[in-house]
Amino acid sequence: MACNNCSTGTTDGVPKGCNNKGSCGTGSCNKLTVFDWLSNMTLPQGQEPFDCVEVRFKNGRKEFFRNTEKLTLSMGDVIATESSPGHDVGIVSLSGELVKIQMKKKNVPIESELPKIYRKASQKDIDIWSEARKKEEIVRMKARELAIALNLEMKISDVEFQGDGSKATFYYTANDRVDFRQLIKDFAREFSIRIEMKQVGFRQEASRLGGIGSCGRELCCSTWLTDFRSVNTSAARYQQLSLNPQKLAGQCGKLKCCLNYELDTYLDALKEFPDLDTKLFTEKGNANCQKVDIFKELMWFSYENQPAHWHVLSVANVKEIIAINKDSKKVEAIEDFVIETAKEIENNFQNVVGQDSLTRFDNKTRKKPNKNSNNKTNNKTNNKNKKRRKPTNFKNDSKKE
Secondary structure (H helix, E strand, C coil), X not given: CCCCCCCCCCXXXXXXXXXXXCCCXXXXXXXXXXXXXXXXXXXXXXXXXCCEEEEECHHHCEEEEECCCCCCCCCCCEEEEECCCCEEEEEEEEECCHHHHHHHHCCCCCCCCCCXXXXXXXXXXXXXXXXXXXXHHHHHHHHHHHHXXXXXXXXEEEXXXXXXXXXXXXXXXXXXXXXXHHHHHHHHHHHCCEEEEXXXXXXXXXXXXXXXXXXXXXXXXXXXXCCXXXXXXXXXXXXXXXXXXXXXXXXXXXXXXXXXXXXXXXXXXXXXXCCCCCEEEECCCXXXXXXXXXXXXXXXXXXXXXXXXXEEEEHHHHHHHHHHHXXXXXXXXXXXXXXXXXXXXXXXXXXXXXXXXXXXXXXXXXXXXXXXXXXXXXXHHHHHHHHHCCCCCHHHHHHHC
């Protein structure tokens, strides 16, 4: 599958839209790609180029084909390949000597019989291919309706049409075996096309459909991860993660593949730690390990009679106590080996400017204004004004004179 620019407006199989030949990042052109670091190097004299090519189809599906016609192919070329029946259309994802390494990685014998490459895709081949791709969403929705009508416990996750439009492959997931013989008859009657059913796992379904993970990036299985290793809950325990299935599960509903990325580093770090089941024997009582901090190399212990009170010890001090216990001796108390951890300063951003000014968001109670006090103050001011005023009668004053 290429982006919209790569798959339109092409002549002789050469993409003209984004001019990146399948290396753009607008769609799935960069999906499960391999960097050809031998592309700028020339072969020794007398050595012919490797005649096998890796071709990518929809949603990262890759297969190997033999270039019997000795066509000059490069990454991003749209080609027509052999299929049963008819032909299929795909994009060259890798060519040259690196194909040998990929075939060894996927346990494909080099001398085995591989399907052939017919030609570089013409404009007619690409038009038929693009029209078939447009039908996939409509066919998938209709196929789900037919499966629900037959009460089959299966989920049709994806539909892939062949390049010439003569066959459609339906990918589905199911917990148990499904009898879909009647479903195939309904599909053939409804779509008038050759039907093929393929069951995939939940991880394969997520890799085909793609999506955004909880980290905010595209799923690893749909961009670069090619093999699915088993993930156990012990990987979360070694990394001191909470066993919350909602946080540890990925889009496929299984444990996240990224739990295995740093597991080896944690296992190497835990080799320097004593076993979590070790007990410290003291005169005050036996102490059990409750918690471990791998980065700070600290261990928390608590007495059996005081399980709620924890004491912080370094790994070196724990080893020292274990060495003393091996000589059938007891330590007075683990409090003698406790490390004083600095208390973290709480970041309070209340008075950033250095002013203790009250705001309407503060919880401090303000004194409500008293209505009676306001009335009293108003009466006092009125009386003062009355005293200051003197009667002035100019006419009476003039008569008296």
